[in-house]
Amino acid sequence: MPAAARARTFDVKSVAIIGAGPSGLATAKYLLAEKRFKRIDIFEQRNRVGGVWDYDPNQKSYPSDLPIPQTNPHTGHAKPTSIQKNGQPQWTSPLYDRLETNIPRGLMGFRDLDWPRESQLFPKHETVTEYIGKYAEDVRHLIKFHTQVTRVAPLHPGTSDAQGWTVETKDIRDKDDSSLITAEYDAIVAANGHFFVPFVPEIKGLGEFNRKHPGIVSHSMYFKRPEQYQDQKVVCVGNGASGVDIATQIMSCCKWPLLISQRSESFFLKGESPSKQDRSEIVEFISQDRAVRFADGSIEKDVDGVLFCTGYLYSFPFLDSLDPPLIGDGTHVQNTYQHLFYRPNPTLAFPVLQQRVIPFPMAEVQAAVLARVWSGRLSLPSEQEMKSWEDETYKETGGGRAFHLLGFPKDADFINAMHDFAMSAEDGDTKGKEPPRWDAQSYWLRERFPMIKRAFADKGDNRHDVKHLEELGFDYEAFQRERRDECKSLIS
Numbered sequence: 001m002p003a004a005a006r007a008r009t010f011d012v013k014s015v016a017i018i019g020a021g022p023s024g025l026a027t028a029k030y031l032l033a034e035k036r037f038k039r040i041d042i043f044e045q046r047n048r049v050g051g052v053w054d055y056d057p058n059q060k061s062y063p064s065d066l067p068i069p070q071t072n073p074h075t076g077h078a079k080p081t082s083i084q085k086n087g088q089p090q091w092t093s094p095l096y097d098r099l100e101t102n103i104p105r106g107l108m109g110f111r112d113l114d115w116p117r118e119s120q121l122f123p124k125h126e127t128v129t130e131y132i133g134k135y136a137e138d139v140r141h142l143i144k145f146h147t148q149v150t151r152v153a154p155l156h157p158g159t160s161d162a163q164g165w166t167v168e169t170k171d172i173r174d175k176d177d178s179s180l181i182t183a184e185y186d187a188i189v190a191a192n193g194h195f196f197v198p199f200v201p202e203i204k205g206l207g208e209f210n211r212k213h214p215g216i217v218s219h220s221m222y223f224k225r226p227e228q229y230q231d232q233k234v235v236c237v238g239n240g241a242s243g244v245d246i247a248t249q250i251m252s253c254c255k256w257p258l259l260i261s262q263r264s265e266s267f268f269l270k271g272e273s274p275s276k277q278d279r280s281e282i283v284e285f286i287s288q289d290r291a292v293r294f295a296d297g298s299i300e301k302d303v304d305g306v307l308f309c310t311g312y313l314y315s316f317p318f319l320d321s322l323d324p325p326l327i328g329d330g331t332h333v334q335n336t337y338q339h340l341f342y343r344p345n346p347t348l349a350f351p352v353l354q355q356r357v358i359p360f361p362m363a364e365v366q367a368a369v370l371a372r373v374w375s376g377r378l379s380l381p382s383e384q385e386m387k388s389w390e391d392e393t394y395k396e397t398g399g400g401r402a403f404h405l406l407g408f409p410k411d412a413d414f415i416n417a418m419h420d421f422a423m424s425a426e427d428g429d430t431k432g433k434e435p436p437r438w439d440a441q442s443y444w445l446r447e448r449f450p451m452i453k454r455a456f457a458d459k460g461d462n463r464h465d466v467k468h469l470e471e472l473g474f475d476y477e478a479f480q481r482e483r484r485d486e487c488k489s490l491i492s
Contacts, residue, residue: 007382010347012186012374013038016167018149020044021051022132023351023363024191028139030367033433036375045148045172047088049136052195053129055095060222068210068217070200073313073330077148078196089172094195097225098249099125102241104449107358110135111436121466122456148172149318152188163347187347187374190316197315200308209285220246220309226253232304235259235292237282243309251275259300332403337386339404340366346380354404357411361436365415368422368435377425412438412446441476448474
């Protein structure tokens, strides 16, 4: 966050937060700590907190009304998969039965809440859900459950720096629009996440293949357990951390080898194995013989399952009418500053748009900044300078999916820069809540956690007993001693 030419100030009194996941909850806590906001409402369409971590164990399947390929970010508002007999809606989550985090708990947690002592080093999703539930306790009174935000619009569109938004909501349990409510707020936090519009790329022949062989092609969002692919010939597309985790599970059930289609080798799943075979990217689906053609020209016939682990598209259906727009092709969010503020009107914010980051501490530092900006204790640069930041970031990254990509150490540096900017705020009625700042040990752990995850996975079922890094051979104190000894040897 630049230190010079800060020109835009705000005096927000009321805030609507869309989503009671980790980002929305963190934002609410930092807003409350400012003691300046008269009204803070959190709208959550589910019946409990957690966002994507609210996992429904019911069977998941690719929706019949969602096309394949799926490249459209404008799919409309999320809909419940079903309504239970007690009237509770059920929602799809990208989680799956045996999911464990890809991040060790020492990095993943909130600054002011420790993980349960008995939880494993890479917690199970059930543990994370309980952890978020505990974190939410002191803001639960702000949450309106079963409430979907259907529309958000500026009160004075086209006016520079106009403050004020109209928010339209409805009770998701109602079958019609009889429960529509409209209210006004000074600021909006769009914390609805970006894991609910799956991306299935356009590949030659894919549409026809899916029509002739329905049920074979799916997306990782609808993966539940590996037994779905028992004794089947399967192709997994993509090699991100979650995709590799899913592939590893499928290997335990499918017909060997599992075919992993990827553009580059995955750090998490290296080496040859009878159970898996690395293949180049798919360039064509061939309906005849249920076949796929890879970039190297090879063809694989009689494929029983194709699972795209290819990520998600950004989508804000309640903001589709915003001008200038947020969403183009869905690969990134347009017209933003520092991956957080809507540049034309920074009373709209989007926490944790970044990819490949540690989300909970990222949510906290961004919440600290926006809370201090909206309370008037921090200022933002002019819109022209914000546009320059966006242009430079686009030029540096090439735009598209890379725009919000913050690989290490950029993610760690960003956390510390946001912390320092937040803590530079002028004192008001309160100093506010201090966000996390990473020390040398956190950097050390962040750099190594992919290696730590591999060592953890290599433990097999014994991994559930691993609670500490040292049990996997990763010792920060020993690392520091070795560095000191090396330095002594160089000067002696």
